[in-house]
Amino acid sequence: MGAIRFNIAAVERDTGLSKDVLRMWERRYGFPVPDRGANGERGYPPDQVERLRLIKRLMDAGHRPGKLMATPLAELATLAPRRKGIPEPAGRPAAGELDELLRLIKQHDVAGYQQAMQQRLARQGLQRFVQDTVAPLTSRVGEDWERGAFEVFEEHLFTELTKRLLRQAVAALPTGPRAPRILLTSAPDEPHVLGLLMAEAMFALEGAECIPLGTQMPLRDISRAALAHRADIVALSFSTAFPQRQIPALLRPLRAALPEEVALWVGGGGIRWVADVPGVKRLLTLEEATSALLEWQAVSR
């Protein structure tokens, strides 16, 4: 019986649940109950890891662990998102067109997806493409992901291909010294980059000079980078997956470390229900981001 077992570190990696949480759940709820290795180390069987992934997904969708642990497996699979839904933008494009794009991803049709998106980009222009195609598509992928309708690798493929399209489109815009200078990055535990790229596209379209620093920048380096690049604005993106309660605690010291004259803007799905932080501008939508930029340009003229 060469039964495969995962140690607690591997489970932490695969599920995103910390070692502390895994041990605590075992203590409190009696699940998971891993085997024990020679030395009392936990060894998780694959089916428990699978179930933990499912539970994690449902928790991200708003369910509470206590209930989930007590729910039989068969029922778990049927649960729907419980979080207060994101208010749907009114003038959303026909969902049918998005479905077609999603279908291409789920069929793993790389060339077909790229071609369909290129066509939309050409037809809509970059601004409408970002607002009416990429943004709602990303939301849909996020929702489907929460419902378990996407495999990990399908979500990765979507992200990778969409990233490439956006980067390519942004690269085609005129460059050169312009105003304001906007430094774009994300917090240390935030690896998601699509929101950042959408913001970059919108800012670049309005004539800002964007300095893309990728994701996961330590806080101290964000302020150093702002100085080094003489940035006017630092823009951070938080995805819905980011632990929201940590955001204010993270923004306050950052705001304090930045020179007063450097603006700090934050956006992304993760900030929707986060309290305001003094000196930090929350941008709930891409439209808001654009108008904030126009305002900046008007004031500083």
Place this chain on the structure above:
Amino acid sequence: MGAIRFNIAAVERDTGLSKDVLRMWERRYGFPVPDRGANGERGYPPDQVERLRLIKRLMDAGHRPGKLMATPLAELATLAPRRKGIPEPAGRPAAGELDELLRLIKQHDVAGYQQAMQQRLARQGLQRFVQDTVAPLTSRVGEDWERGAFEVFEEHLFTELTKRLLRQAVAALPTGPRAPRILLTSAPDEPHVLGLLMAEAMFALEGAECIPLGTQMPLRDISRAALAHRADIVALSFSTAFPQRQIPALLRPLRAALPEEVALWVGGGGIRWVADVPGVKRLLTLEEATSALLEWQAVSR
């Protein structure tokens, strides 16, 4: 005295040292010694965090923690890499040209760097550009990084701008159904993407169909993706920063999970001193990657 303090989770994020390690070092070596908050929680002052970052960097360069803890701060700053150096490729291009590119990054000259790289790409063609410019440049950045000659945000800027250049160049290549189908990704704890992009460029140049899945793919999803995309080859990249001892333990189950007829290729600086794993092809250089591909195409014809 509103002295800033970091909790242990923040220090883990910022330094990459696990909570367990931070507590263990405190117990064993007497450093770091954080203050304690109201409830006995550790609160690390900024200078200790700074020192921990330095120590981490020196450890990645081959130093042992026991010595480092006992070394006075002034001396720490002077330590050089201790690891056995990477054997220099013989026909390396004039270092002077690379220095010029590095200088542009260190001056935070976004436009200048992009322009210089674009010129080199146009002059050398994609294949030579990757082999003679991007690859040695990445190595140089890695070395300078270990020496502490780069800020975090400078390294991020380099990575981001270089990624964009490569992606753009790859996108310009002809596409369509070709052979073999190569799935490109990296292991769960490996976020570095440049090596993967260089490999993609080389493979695409020789007529392979590349399916880029981004980085950090859970193992079970790698094999699922290989099936879904009917891949002929799965290519993984490991950077030098990846804990090398974990690599064989990671490759063996992956190899077992993949269908026999799907090849598994690994490359990147991280595999240089890793033992061979049966059924896994190690590609130590980009040239080797190209010839492996040509061989595959010859055999399968």
Place this chain on the structure above:
DNA sequence: GTCTAATAATTGTCCAGGACATATATGGGT
């Protein structure tokens, strides 16, 4: 002297069980 193998030191990861802060739910009053 140089190589190899055995031994010792070093270092990271895991464990148990307890304490506490904070987030979320629940009930009562208006």
Place this chain on the structure above:
DNA sequence: ACCCATATATGTCCTGGACAATTATTAGAC
């Protein structure tokens, strides 16, 4: 229906111990 106070649920941190894995050192063989 709304708001506040209390209770419950949940995650993070703590201490101190054990052990496995890696790396260095020593002893012996050639």
